[in-house]
Amino acid sequence: MSDLQPFPPTPRRSMKLNTLVTLMVCAIIGSVLLVVFALYSVQITRATRDDVKDTALGIARTLADSPEVRRGLEGSPQSDVIQPLAQAITKRNDLLFAVVTDMRGVRYSHPNEALIGLHFIGDDLTPALEGKENVSVNRGALAEALRVFTPVYDAQHDQIGVVVVGISLNKVEEQISRGRLNALWTVLFSILISSLGIWVVVRVLKRILFGLEPYEISALFEQRQAMLQSLREGVVAVDIHGRVTMINHAAREILLLPSGQHPGQSGEPPHAPLLERLRTVSQCGVGLKDQEISCNGRLLLCNMVPVKSQNQVIGAITTFRDKTEVSQLLQRMDGMVNYVDALRSHTHEFMNKLHVILGLLHMKRYDKLEEYILQTAHNYQTDIGAIQRKVKSPVIAGFLLGKINRAKEAGITLTLADECELPDTANEEQAAVLITVLGNLIENALDAMSDQPEGEITLLLHYQNGWLSCEVSDDGPGIAPERLEDVFTKGYSTKGENRGVGLFLARQQIQNLGGDIIVESEPGVFTQFFVQIPWDSERNIA
Numbered sequence: 233m234s235d236l237q238p239f240p241p242t243p244r245r246s247m248k249l250n251t252l253v254t255l256m257v258c259a260i261i262g263s264v265l266l267v268v269f270a271l272y273s274v275q276i277t278r279a280t281r282d283d284v285k286d287t288a289l290g291i292a293r294t295l296a297d298s299p300e301v302r303r304g305l306e307g308s309p310q311s312d313v314i315q316p317l318a319q320a321i322t323k324r325n326d327l328l329f330a331v332v333t334d335m336r337g338v339r340y341s342h343p344n345e346a347l348i349g350l351h352f353i354g355d356d357l358t359p360a361l362e363g364k365e366n367v368s369v370n371r372g373a374l375a376e377a378l379r380v381f382t383p384v385y386d387a388q389h390d391q392i393g394v395v396v397v398g399i400s401l402n403k404v405e406e407q408i409s410r411g412r413l414n415a416l417w418t419v420l421f422s423i424l425i426s427s428l429g430i431w432v433v434v435r436v437l438k439r440i441l442f443g444l445e446p447y448e449i450s451a452l453f454e455q456r457q458a459m460l461q462s463l464r465e466g467v468v469a470v471d472i473h474g475r476v477t478m479i480n481h482a483a484r485e486i487l488l489l490p491s492g493q494h495p496g497q498s499g500e501p502p503h504a505p506l507l508e509r510l511r512t513v514s515q516c517g518v519g520l521k522d523q524e525i526s527c528n529g530r531l532l533l534c535n536m537v538p539v540k541s542q543n544q545v546i547g548a549i550t551t552f553r554d555k556t557e558v559s560q561l562l563q564r565m566d567g568m569v570n571y572v573d574a575l576r577s578h579t580h581e582f583m584n585k586l587h588v589i590l591g592l593l594h595m596k597r598y599d600k601l602e603e604y605i606l607q608t609a610h611n612y613q614t615d616i617g618a619i620q621r622k623v624k625s626p627v628i629a630g631f632l633l634g635k636i637n638r639a640k641e642a643g644i645t646l647t648l649a650d651e652c653e654l655p656d657t658a659n660e661e662q663a664a665v666l667i668t669v670l671g672n673l674i675e676n677a678l679d680a681m682s683d684q685p686e687g688e689i690t691l692l693l694h695y696q697n698g699w700l701s702c703e704v705s706d707d708g709p710g711i712a713p714e715r716l717e718d719v720f721t722k723g724y725s726t727k728g729e730n731r732g733v734g735l736f737l738a739r740q741q742i743q744n745l746g747g748d749i750i751v752e753s754e755p756g757v758f759t760q761f762f763v764q765i766p767w768d769s770e771r772n773i774a
Contacts, residue, residue: 248445252446253430253433253434253437254430254434257426257430257433258426258430261422261423261426261430262423265419265422265423268419269415269416269419272415273412273415276408276411276412276415277408279411281378281408284378284399284407285367285378285380287325287399288327288378288380288397288398288399289365289367289380289382289397291321291325291327291330291380291397292330292380292381292382292395292396292397293382293395295317295318295321295330295332295395295397296382296383296384296385296395298317300313300314300317301314301317301332301384301393301395302384302386302387302392304317304332304340305332305334305340305384305392305393306392309334309338309339309340309348309349310348310349311340314332314340314341315340315341315342315345315348317341318330318331318332318341318342319341319343322343326403327397327398327399328343328374328377328398328399328400328403329342329343329374329377329396329397329398330395330396330397330398331352331395331396331397331398332384332393332394332395332396333352333357333393333394333396334392334393335361335391335392335393335394336351337351337352337357337361337394338350338351338352339351339352340393343374344374352396354368354370354379356368356370356379356381357381357394357396359381360381360382360383360394360396361383361391361394363383363391364383365380365381365382365383366380366381367379367380367381368381369401374398376400376401377398377399377400377401378398378399378401379396379397379398380396380397380398381394381395381396382394382395383395460478460480461480461481463480463482463551464482464553465482465551465552465553466479466480466482466483466486466487466532466550466551466552466553467479467480467482467483467549467550467551468480468483468487468506468507468510468549468550468552469539469547469548469549469550470507470510470511470514470547470548470549471514471546471547472514472515472545472546472547474507474510474511474514476507477547478549483552486527486530486532486552486554487503487506487527488503503527504527505525505526505527506525506527506532506534506550506552509523509525509534509536509550510536510548510550511548513536513537513538513548513550514538514539514545514547514548515545517538517540517545518538519535519536519537519538520534520535520536521535521536522534522535523535523536524555525552526722530554530555530740531554531555531722531736531737531740532552532553532554532555533552533553533554533555534550534551534552535550535551535552536548536549536550537549537550555737585604585608588604589601589604589605592604618648619632619633619636619648622648622652622653622654622693623648623652623654623693624654624655624656625654625655625656625657625663626656627663627667628654628663628666628667631667631670631671632648632670632691635670635671635674638678639674639678639689642678642681642682643685643686643687644677644678644681644686644687644688644689645686645687645688645689646674646688646689646691647688647689647690647691648691648692648693649690649691649692649693649703651692651694652691652692652693652694653693653694653695654693654695654700655695655767655769656769657767657768657769658768659767659768661745662700662745662765662766662767662768665741665742665745665765666700666702666765668737668738668741669702669738669741669742669749669763669765670691670702670704672734672735672737672738673704673738673761673763674689674691674704675734676734676735677689677704677706677708677759680706680708680709680759681706681707681708681709684708687706687707687708688706688707689704689705689706690703690704690705690706691703691704692704695767695769698766698767698768698769699764699765699766699767700764700765700766700767701762701763701764702761702762702763702764702765703760703761703762703763704760704761704763705758705759705760705761706758706759706760707757707758708758708759709755709756710753710754710755710756710757710758710759711751711753711755711759712755713753713755716751716752716753719735719751720735720736720739720749721736722736742763742765745765745766746765746766747763747764747765747766748763748764749761749762749763749764750762
């Protein structure tokens with residue numbers, strides 16, 4: 233039994249949106265209504281007691297100002313002047329009692345006539361005997377009551393007694409309970425209205441969120457973020473005002489300056505041209521395709537489209553790729569194609585040589601066979617063997633072999649200098665840049681000498697102390713002195729329209745590696761390019 237693996241726990245399903253919103257809103261509304269009900273209950277209790285107190289105090293003051301009370305206090309407690317009036321007021325106002333005492337605290341009225349002539353019970357009478365109105369809750373001969381005391385004065389404004397009005401606390405609590413019941417009905421009605429509002433809010437939210445549940449929205453968001461950050465293309469989105477709302481890692485690496493660097497003399501950030509185009513797209517609502525924009529020293533190939541919601545443009549989004557990388561891939565592919573073509577050409581040539589050897593064997597012309605084989609070996613050592621000895625990188629060697637054959641087909645001689653030395657490298661970027669640069673320089677030289685009956689291109693590769701120096705020279709028509717710097721400008725070309733990108737990209741890639749390229753030329757005599765780039769040779773790495 234111990235070898236059995238336990239079943240994995242079943243993942244707990246997230247709560248649905250309507251359930252989640254309903255519980256959250258109900259909890260909030262319930263808490264608010266509970267607090268409101270508690271505060272309202274306290275307020276009702278205080279307001280009811282204050283109202284009862286004011287009512288009782290008004291009755292007591294009215295009774296104290298009555299002439300019958302003043303006249304009755306001048307006689308004995310059994311004079312039966314005050315008692316009928318007090319009973320009538322007690323019955324009329326639904327009071328517990330209305331008692332009148334003299335300055336000694338002797339009762340002149342009471343609901344229980346047997347207590348008339350006896351002293352009033354309670355120390356809360358003392359302040360009233362001193363001429364001060366007083367309110368208290370106390371228990372006397374009857375039930376516990378809210379008691380209000382007010383002094384009685386004669387015509388000379390001398391105090392002659394006290395009027396005490398009592399209201400049963402049970403009646404006070406009944407009024408408070410009625411107020412609380414009204415508040416409770418108000419709360420229940422509010423809950424009903426809130427439930428209807430919650431139902432409407434949930435329906436609206438479901439419509440806005442396209443019927444998706446919260447866990448589905450979070451999953452989609454995480455997938456979207458993972459997709460955006462995994463793209464090698466840069467992605468930037470802006471709103472209708474041109475503010476950046478989304479940017480992925482690839483876009484940050486391409487557009488943003490490294491830490492410690494500052495914008496150029498213009499003060500504009502390196503990504504200003506791209507954002508300006510995005511603002512234009514968001515304002516006009518028309519997309520742009522395959523636009524070339526220079527940002528942060530790189531040439532970007534961009535596609536921009538407006539973002540719409542309910543047929544209203546709310547922003548724009550662009551995807552872009554460094555055109556340098558595209559050109560590197562094309563150059564690398566071109567180098568591999570040239571390498572394959574060179575191998576195919578040598579394969580056919582080798583097969584032809586085998587047929588020659590076979591024929592000479594059948595003819596038993598061994599002297600000619602020996603001479604042919606020696607000549608073939610010499611040519612191999614001269615062409616392929618020399619390249620392999622000087623250039624240790626198989627990819628670059630194949631690339632140069634293809635260019636040599638291409639030059640032969642054009643009637644031009646491409647020669648590697650005897651002092652060439654190029655160690656292999658594990659840095660693919662450096663190898664790709666070298667292929668791009670040499671490919672552009674050799675092709676430009678072939679184009680320049682296309683009208684000549686013959687010509688020569690010389691290539692020198694020399695490695696020393698982590699740097700590779702390249703010299704590509706030709707005896708073509710040359711470049712005018714005033715045009716030497718123009719050859720590196722994007723769009724400048726003497727070959728027609730839509731050209732003039734090769735040397736621009738080559739210089740850009742060289743400078744990105746930390747190298748440099750310069751040109752010297754004498755019209756009608758020669759043109760020579762000098763290139764220097766860092767080179768991580770395998771022996772340095774070892």
